[in-house]
Amino acid sequence: MKRILPFIIILVVLGLALGSAWYLTRSTPTTPSVAGQQTSASPTGSQAPAVQQTAANQGVPGAEPAHTRGPANAPVHIEEFGDFECPPCGVFHPILEQMEAEFGDKLQVTFREFPLVPPHQHALAAASAAEAAGLQGKFWEMHKLLYDRQQSWKGQFDVRPVFESYAKEIGLDVDRYNRDVGSDLVQQRIFQDGKRGHSLGVKGTPTVFMNGREVPFEQLPPEQFRVLIQKELAAAGTRR
Amino acid sequence: MKKIYITAALLSLLGLADALYLTVEHLTGETVRCTILSGCSEVLSSRYAVVAGFPLAGIGAAAYFTVFSLATLAVFGYRTAGTLLTPVLSAMFVVSIWLVYLQAFVIREFCQYCLFSAAITSALLLIVVIGRFVLKPASV
Numbered sequence: 001m002k003r004i005l006p007f008i009i010i011l012v013v014l015g016l017a018l019g020s021a022w023y024l025t026r027s028t029p030t031t032p033s034v035a036g037q038q039t040s041a042s043p044t045g046s047q048a049p050a051v052q053q054t055a056a057n058q059g060v061p062g063a064e065p066a067h068t069r070g071p072a073n074a075p076v077h078i079e080e081f082g083d084f085e086c087p088p089c090g091v092f093h094p095i096l097e098q099m100e101a102e103f104g105d106k107l108q109v110t111f112r113e114f115p116l117v118p119p120h121q122h123a124l125a126a127a128s129a130a131e132a133a134g135l136q137g138k139f140w141e142m143h144k145l146l147y148d149r150q151q152s153w154k155g156q157f158d159v160r161p162v163f164e165s166y167a168k169e170i171g172l173d174v175d176r177y178n179r180d181v182g183s184d185l186v187q188q189r190i191f192q193d194g195k196r197g198h199s200l201g202v203k204g205t206p207t208v209f210m211n212g213r214e215v216p217f218e219q220l221p222p223e224q225f226r227v228l229i230q231k232e233l234a235a236a237g238t239r240r
Numbered sequence: 241m242k243k244i245y246i247t248a249a250l251l252s253l254l255g256l257a258d259a260l261y262l263t264v265e266h267l268t269g270e271t272v273r274c275t276i277l278s279g280c281s282e283v284l285s286s287r288y289a290v291v292a293g294f295p296l297a298g299i300g301a302a303a304y305f306t307v308f309s310l311a312t313l314a315v316f317g318y319r320t321a322g323t324l325l326t327p328v329l330s331a332m333f334v335v336s337i338w339l340v341y342l343q344a345f346v347i348r349e350f351c352q353y354c355l356f357s358a359a360i361t362s363a364l365l366l367i368v369v370i371g372r373f374v375l376k377p378a379s380v
Contacts, residue, residue: 087274
């Protein structure tokens with residue numbers, strides 16, 4: 001018995017390890033139905049600041065008007081909670097742009113601020129820069145620059161001059177931008193988006209909701225994400 | 241040496257739990273997402289977190305399970321298993337040093353779970369080396 005006891009112990013530990021890994025992998029929540037649905041009218045076009053009313057049927061409302069692009073009657077509504085300093089958000093940004101290019105007016109996209117401070121020391125400054133740009137109708141232009149150039153600013157000690165140069169680049173009134181970036185209105189918008197995120201159970205970024213259901217993180221790569229959109233479109237087609 | 245091997249087996253279970261947690265989080269995508277906790281997302285979403293298609297954390301879990309198996313066999317008198325512990329742990333230690341270097345100087349973010357694993361590996365190597373080469377086997 002003593003000769004085989006160590007092997008029994010080893011097998012038991014192996015079984016427990018594999019069993020717990022299997023259980024935890026399977027029990028990870030995938031698609032809780034929590035996010036709000038869009039109900040509002042929308043200006044269209046990717047360049048429009050496209051701020052519009054969104055009403056949540058679950059979770060508290062985010063900042064209003066929200067940063068949204070795409071038609072209000074689009075069959076697929078995507079709501080992203082993002083952090084401009086978060087590398088996976090930077091990876092997801094071109095994927096979402098690609099999907100918007102592929103599916104056109106079948107998609108409506110809303111971006112919600114969810115800066116993670118800590119660990120991202122410049123996330124709040126980046127969110128403020130985007131919101132200040134939004135007050136001049138250029139949220140999406142600043143949003144794009146912040147993600148496209150994430151690697152160049154995230155390691156800098158002081159990002160304010162960098163973001164100010166972005167403001168100049170996209171044609172903002174820089175004096176107004178500098179006033180707005182630290183304003184209560186901007187901070188309140190970020191706070192309100194964060195509050196909505198917390199009410200929906202958002203714990204990290206990017207967290208994406210599609211027609212009110214959270215998209216599992218592993219389905220954010222373009223191949224899987226495209227399939228999810230196609231399924232939503234198919235479902236919307238059968239309902240009509 | 242028996243106490244040394246029992247300690248090594250218990251420590252390797254801690255390392256196994258840590259590596260398994262990271263593997264599960266990696267497979268479900270949770271640690272790759274940014275969270276308020278740490279720089280784990282930066283570390284675990286880096287290209288160094290996957291080796292030949294396998295999550296590095298999963299390879300770590302396999303390594304800790306190997307150490308546990310060898311230590312358990314050594315407790316029950318399998319001498320070869322005890323002898324194999326030192327080279328296996330040395331290899332793990334070298335990999336841990338490399339990973340800490342990557343976190344400090346390449347990725348420039350630290351993940352506390354990865355640091356915990358490096359600490360466990362270091363402690364394992366230390367006690368096994370002390371047990372084998374410093375203390376007299378009869379006195380342990």
